[in-house]
Every structure is written in C-alpha cells, then in structure tokens.
Amino acid sequence: MPDLTVEEIKELKVAHVYCKDDFIFFVRYFFKKQYKRKWAKWEHLYLIAEQLRKVISGEVTRLIINIAPRYGKTELAVKAFIAYGLCLNPSAKFIHLSYSDDLALDNSEAVKDLVTSEEYQLLFPSVKLKQSSKAKKKWYTEQTGGVYATSTGGQITGFGAGLVDEDELSDDEISELEELRLELDDLSENKSKFGGAIIIDDPNKPDDADSETLRNKVNERYDSTISNRVNSRNTPIIIIQQRTHEDDLSGYLIRKQGNALDGGLWHVLSLPSIKEDGTALCPQKHTIEELKALEKHNDIVFQRQHMQNPKPKSGLLFPIDELEFADMDSIEALKDPDFTYTCADPANLGGDDFAGAPFKLVGSKIYVTEMLYNTDGTDFNEPEMVNLIKRNKSRSVGIEGVLGWIETAKRIREELDRINFDGEFRVLRPRTSKPSRILNRASFIRNNFVFRHDWEEYPQYAKFIRNLTSYLKIQEAGKGNKHDDAPDLCEMAATYFEQNFPHLFGMNKV
Secondary structure: OOOOOHHHHHHHHHHHHHHHHOHHHHHHHHHHHHHOOOOOOOHHHHHHHHHHHHHHHOOOOEEEEEEOOOOOHHHHHHHHHHHHHHHHOOOOEEEEEEOOHHHHHHHHHHHHHHHOOHHHHHHOOOOOEOOOOOOOOEEEEOOOOEEEEEEOOOOOOOOOEOOOOHHHOOHHHHHHHHHHHHHOOOHHHHOOOOOOOEEEEOOOOHHHOOOHHHHHHHHHHHHHOHHHOEOOOOOOEEEEEOOOOOOOHHHHHHHHHOEHHHOOOEEEEEEOOEOOOOOEOOOOOOOHHHHHHHHHHOHHHHHHHOOOOOOOHHHEOOOHHHOEEEOHHHOHHHHOOOEEEEEEEOOOOOOOOEEEEEEEEEOOEEEEOOOEEEOOOHHHHHHHHHHHHHHOOOOEEEEEOOHHHHHHHHHHHHHHHHOOOOOEEEEEOOOOOHHHHHHHHHHHHHHHEEEEOOHHHOHHHHHHHHHHOOOEOOOOOOOOOOOOHHHHHHHHHHHHHHHHOHHHOOOOOO
16 A cells, blocks of 8 residues: 555545446546546447446346447446446456457456556455455455356356345345354445346357357357346346347347337347437547448448448348238138148258248238248158148148258158148259349239238247348358248249239239
8 A cells, every 4th residue: 555645545535435426437537547548538438327327226137238349338338337336345246248258358357457456446445356366267356246257158157146135035144144244344335235247248249140050059048047147136137239130139138028118128228320310429439421431331231330230221132111011810811812822941951941831812912821930850840841731721832852852842742642632732943043033033022922910929930030031132152141041932932923823913924
C-alpha cells in the first residue's frame, strides 16, 4: 500500500462511493487508470450500460445484446462488468463463455489483472484473490466469489454462477451462511444482492454461421448444460453477440422463449450500425459512407454483422413476407381438392433433411398442408412417406431417385403397390443443377404456393419454413448449398404443376 496524503485518501473515498454507485463512473475511472486515456463516450455504450444496470438491480435477468464487433461490447459488458460485480459483492460468481476458449481465457485474465491492480485494491481492498488462484480458467476471491471461463463447448464442472437464494436453503445451511458472513472483515462490501451472472460473449463463431450442425451444437449445449449452471433462478444470463444467423443462439432463444416486449423472457437490445434515422450508430468507428461501402461490398455479411439482421431480404430468394399463408383448417375445399401431388427429396448428404409433402391444388393455388422434414433416416421416413401419400389421397407421386436413393424410391413404390395405390408414380432424375432449378421456379412458388399460417406449431413444418426463407439468391460455388432441401421440394412440385396444369397459370405446356 503506497503512502497517501490526506487529500489523496479523501479522493479515494469519494471515488470508492462513486464507483460503487455508478457503473459508468466505474468504467470511466478504471479505463483511464488502465489505459492512460479517457473512455470513449459513445452513445451506444451508455445504452448497453443502462441494460447492465438493470441486470445488477434485478430488473432484468435475461439479456441479449446484439451489436457489431469491435464496438466496445467486450470491454464494457464482460471485463468491466465482472470487475464491477465483484466490487459490489466479493462473493459474486461469474461464468464467462465464448466460442473460443482462448478468447474466454484472455477476458478472464484481463478481469483478474484489473481486480488485482493497485488502483482497484486501493478502492476495494476487501476483494482479495485466494493465494491458489493462479489459473485463468477458474479463480476465486477469499469470499468464495470468482470466475470460471471456457468455450461454449467446454466443460463447466464444480462451479455455478450467482448466489443460492436463502429461501432455498435449510435452517442449518442458513446458520452456516450467517457464521461465514460474520467472519468477513468488511461486511459493508457484501451488502449488494447482486451475486454474479453467466456472460456469453459471441457464442457462435461467424465462420460457422451457416453450419446447422455447429449452430445446433451451441443451442443444445445451452439447453443441456449452460442454462443449468446457475445457483438460483434469479441468476442473470447475458448474451452478447453480432447476429450470425437467424438460428444463432440469440435467434434460437428469442424464438423459443420470446422477446420481453411481447411478454417473453428475453430483454433484447439490438444496436444496428445504421440507426433508424439513417445515421451511423458510432461515427467514430464507421461513418455512414464507410458503412454504405461495406454494405455494397457484401450485403449478406453486412446485414448480419452490422445491421443485426440475419435474414437480409435483399439476399433471400424466398423472403417470408413475400410468401402466402392461410388457415388451412378453415378452407373447406382442401377436404376435396382438385388434385393432390405428393413428392419427396430423400436426404443425400450427411445432415440433410428428408423432405416430403402433399401439394393440393384448389383453383389456381397450391396448398402445402403438412410436412415431413427431418434427419431421422429412411427406416422412419419411408413408412411415413407411404402414410402421407395414403392419408392425403394423392393422385400422383414423385420421389427423387438420384445417386443411391433409387432404392428408397423403389421401396416406397413397392409398399404403395402392396396397399393397392392406383395413382401415378414417378422416379425423378433431375438433369440440371439444383440452384438453377430452384431459381427458375422461384417466382412460381412465391406467386402460387400457400403455406400454413400456424407453421410454428409444427416442428417439422417450422424447420421447413425456416430453411425455405433462409435460402440465398446467390449460392457460393463449391461450398454446398445452404437450406436447399426445402426449396428443392417446392421446386419439384412447382415443376409438376407447371407441366401438367399450364392453363391454370397462364403458361404453355412444356
């Protein structure tokens, strides 16, 4: 401890009070101490800080912050926030996760460096690290608080975020807890009810955005492990990320548990780099001219990274607001449609979906009433496909039979023969590229197909719609087409109706 003048001691006491009372003051104070320059007073940082204040006060327990990279989110919402939480309550416990183990560990080390710095210790001498806390991955304060840092896919063992609610403790446990409190040197430092949080910074790696397997791995990991590492139902969970895909962790949780504005669980602060009034969110980082240039260079990446819009309409072939939806149960004509064609596209690559559906013609509209869309394998899907054909009284059936899937088509046909199916059956062997076929039928699909308005209530139908409305106009050569099982199925049906009912759609028969 350095020798201090009376005036310096007075200043430290004032700084102590102000830092604990105001998160922004804490950030500005220690930023200048650490980096020898003033903290940037950017508007969006104050918006983030206000949401973090609500987390500390208990007003918000589930928070999503969506913002472009390099806009100060990690410095504020991870490093400063954890250090601030520990000054409020040295018993606070934090779990910090990121897609990269190295990033999470670097952030953890930065927090530890701040907490052990001379400047921090002068203001908050009660926040002491245990002598054994040498590692970046897991370290503790003397008051049993601390930080556990790893990747979103890493193991989280022997550590929970937040404090246990006293109303969930037994009388004996409460007695032991009181004894522990009495042993603390400075009880005033422990009066805050804030007990820590789970903080997830960039759970999805941007380069993995279009990998359904890797996205699902993160989402399932959150459900099975991460969300359960809280010591109380009141422990906050904070997710900070640029949007990488409609089904990244932010999108998955908003879809599953809802936005607080609509009565759901998650409070969402979305900060596009171009604000609604057309000005730049942070001109010091990117001027509006620079942002427009980035948008022109690669609209898809720009919309995701900077606009927090993982489904940029300009790059989509089937934007959801250009599709038609209807209440299928209220349309009497669907009980006896003019014609029903059922087709299927068996999965042909690992992770692809088996896609099959009936397409019912009523007048000049084609209704997609139900959907078989999953990765459950042919043992499950072949009999399901037969049931689908039978249940919808299909008059014509088409099964794609390229590569090894000719056997699947044959087995479905044999089972239909066994139950005396008397409709037409075709094995389809497309001779042009899938992207070309889909592009050529896109306008027909948008203009003539009608989908279920309640599609979100049916998991396989919902997956189909999400994939259909995520299909890009331009597919990157040599990297495999993303979400093409859904539009490919629609293309198969569109081709059939164009060729066999051209008079309904103002076309000449091909």
